[in-house]
Amino acid sequence: xxxxxxxxxxxxxxxxxxxxxxxxxxxxxxxxxxxxxxxxxxxxxxxxxxxxxxxxxxxxxxxxxxxxxxxxxxxxxxxxxxxxxxxxxxxxxxxxxxxxxxxxxxxxxxxxxxxxxxxxxxxxxxxxxxxxxxxxxxxxxxxxxxxxxxxxxxxxxxxxxxxxxxxxxxxxxxxxxxxxxxxxxxxxxxxxxxxxxxxxxxxxxxxxxxxxxxxxxxxxxxxxxxxxxxxxxxxxxxxxxxxxxxxxxxxxxxxxxxxxxxxxxxxxxxxxxxxxxxxxxxxxxxxxxxxxxxxxxxxxxxxxxxxxxxxxxxxxxxxxxxxxxxxxxxxxxxxxxxxxxxxxxxxxxxxxxxxxxxxxxxxxxxxxxxxxxx
Ligand code: SAH
Numbered sequence: 174x175x176x177x178x179x180x181x182x183x184x185x186x187x188x189x190x191x192x193x194x195x196x197x198x199x200x201x202x203x204x205x206x207x208x209x210x211x212x213x214x215x216x217x218x219x220x221x222x223x224x225x226x227x228x229x230x231x232x233x234x235x236x237x238x239x240x241x242x243x244x245x246x247x248x249x250x251x252x253x254x255x256x257x258x259x260x261x262x263x264x265x266x267x268x269x270x271x272x273x274x275x276x277x278x279x280x281x282x283x284x285x286x287x288x289x290x291x292x293x294x295x296x297x298x299x300x301x302x303x304x305x306x307x308x309x310x311x312x313x314x315x316x317x318x319x320x321x322x323x324x325x326x327x328x329x330x331x332x333x334x335x336x337x338x339x340x341x342x343x344x345x346x347x348x349x350x351x352x353x354x355x356x357x358x359x360x361x362x363x364x365x366x367x368x369x370x371x372x373x374x375x376x377x378x379x380x381x382x383x384x385x386x387x388x389x390x391x392x393x394x395x396x397x398x399x400x401x402x403x404x405x406x407x408x409x410x411x412x413x414x415x416x417x418x419x420x421x422x423x424x425x426x427x428x429x430x431x432x433x434x435x436x437x438x439x440x441x442x443x444x445x446x447x448x449x450x451x452x453x454x455x456x457x458x459x460x461x462x463x464x465x466x467x468x469x470x471x472x473x474x475x476x477x478x479x480x481x482x483x484x485x486x487x488x489x490x491x492x493x494x495x496x497x498x499x500x501x502x503x504x505x506x507x508x509x510x511x512x513x514x515x516x517x518x519x520x521x522x523x524x525x526x527x528x529x530x531x532x533x534x535x536x537x538x539x540x541x542x543x544x545x546x547x
Contacts, residue, residue, distance in 0.1 A: 181240040184213065185318060186310035188358045189365060199234045210367040213241065217322050243315040244269075246323070255330030256514030258524075259323070263288050263312065267305055269346050270524045271316045273338075274513050275330045281340040284316040285524070286356050287347025292381050294401070294414050296446055297522045298480040299346045307352040313359035317341060317369055340375040344399070346524045349378050350386035360394050373397065379444065384420040387428040391435040398432050399442040399473070400425065404452050405460035413452070422464070433469050440469035440506075446522070447488035447496065448477050458499035465505060472500055472507040478520040 182195060193206040208227060212218045219241035221232050244261035247268055251257055257273045272283040290297070291304035317338065324337040331337050341363055343349040349356045356378070362368035363376050379399040380387065387398070402422075404410035410417040417425075429441045443465065447453050465472070474497055477487040488496070493509055500507035512520050 181238055183242045183311045184209070184239050185241050185243065186312075186314040186359055186362060188361050189367065195239070199231065199238065201228075201231050201234075205231060207367055209235075210365075214318070214362070214365075214368045214370075217318065217325070219243070219318075242311065243319045244312055246319070249323070250517040250519070251329075252514040252517045252519060254513055254516075256517065256519050257323075258514060258517050258519035259320070261316070261319075263306070263308065269308065270519075271320060271345055272514060272519045272524070273320055273324065275332055278332055278335060279339040280324075280332045280335065280337050281342060282317060282320050282338045283342050283345050284313060285345035285347050286313060286343055286349040286352045290347050291351065292348050292414070292416055294381060294403075296403075296413060296448060296477060296483065296485050298483075298518075299522070299524055301480075301482065302346075307355055308347070310355045310358040310362075313355060314362050314368075317363065338369075339371075340377070341369075341371060342377045342379065342399075344377070344379045344521065348381055348383065350380045350383040350390065353386050353389065357390070357393055360396055364394075364396070374439070377442070381414050381416050382420055382425045383416065384424050384428045387425075387432055391432045395436050397439065397442070398429065398436075399444055400429055401446075402443040402461075403446050405457050405464055409452060413446075413448075426464070426468070429470075430468060440471050442471045442473050444473050444475055446475045446477050447493050449486040449488045449492070451485065453488040453492045453496055455495060455499050458496045459503070462500050462503035462505055466503060470505065472505055473510050474507060475510045475521050476512050478512060478515060478523050480518070480523055 184192065189206065192209065193203045196206045197203060212224045218224060221235040224232060244263065246259055247262050248260040249257060255275045259271050260268050261271065262268050267288045269285040269288045271285060274281045274283065285308060287307050288305040289302045290299045293300045321338060324331060360376060363371050364373060373395045374397055377397040377399050379401060381401045401414060403413045407417060407421045410422060433439065433441055474493055476493060477485055479487065497507045497509055514520050
């Protein structure tokens with residue numbers, strides 16, 4: 174393992190058919206790929222020399238041609254509430270973050286899909302960093318691999334009697350559906366019974382609303398979907414989540430219901446960040462209820478997490494509870510997300526990493542992600 178790029182093939186993140194093809198190319202039989210996956214993902218072993226039930230000659234070929242390369246840990250922070258945040262390096266200058274959130278009966282790993290983000294949501298710290306690049310499938314899978322290993326080495330605050338990581342959410346830095354090409358293979362490994370073997374209900378992809386990619390996702394893989402809605406009308410959503418100008422709320426919801434139909438009727442979670450005086454009035458709650466009522470929707474209210482330079486404030490607890498109650502009274506399912514890891518800037522929207530080179534990317538005809546920070 175090393176953090177330095179090399180000519181050898183990184184086996185982490187390779188979907189099963191590709192791993193089988195690679196193994197066949199080395200002159201071994203396909204079942205060797207299954208054994209290899211067992212070592213890699215079940216036992217978390219990254220050193221080929223230690224994979225003792227593989228033939229010696231095969232191990233030697235692996236050492237020559239392949240590697241298991243994970244992002245390097247730059248820093249680890251522990252929150253008073255048990256939450257942990259790792260800063261990882263993508264290459265010499267760039268960093269991204271992942272967060273582990275232990276609860277009584279589950280352990281959730283929140284992973285990143287990009288270094289920075291191009292979507293420019295006005296209330297998100299990651300957006301202020303601008304966009305640098307997509308993470309590779311290996312870097313996405315590598316976060317889970319690394320976290321498992323780190324948690325085993327330092328098992329403080331883990332959920333009793335459970336695997337350390339029971340849930341994975343793509344809610345860290347980046348817009349996962351803007352990195353579709355690498356995110357989907359990574360998801361396949363999370364779900365593969367020879368991979369991390371997570372149930373589809375326990376892997377959640379969160380998107381700001383890239384409508385065409387929601388349709389593509391529905392065709393290709395079955396995971397839980399969360400959508401960052403944040404406003405009950407287009408005028409406000411255009412301001413908070415600028416991709417809404419391209420894909421307005423009615424189109425987005427249609428895509429969500431389609432996704433849900435394709436996935437056998439599980440509901441979509443709508444995330445709604447609570448911003449004082451912006452989107453938190455009872456009238457807005459009622460408008461939100463009208464929008465979603467009668468559909469397979471759950472609403473997760475997220476108290477806004479402030480970061481330096483933001484113009485927003487968190488709604489008061491009273492306003493959040495009132496908002497939730499308006500939704501509940503109208504028959505919707507609504508919960509309030511408990512904020513975790515705030516003391517180490519690990520809460521939703523606080524992940525900033527370190528993005529040195531900012532790149533402007535084009536999404537369709539509109540340009541997003543111009544770095545506006547000085
Ligand atoms: N780009 C994806 C996933 C990352 S963010 C998305 O937009 O869904 C995960 C959730 O945290 C999103 O719902 C996002 O809108 C929310 N979030 C972003 N900034 C936040 C902040 N400062 N406080 C609270 N939640 C925030």
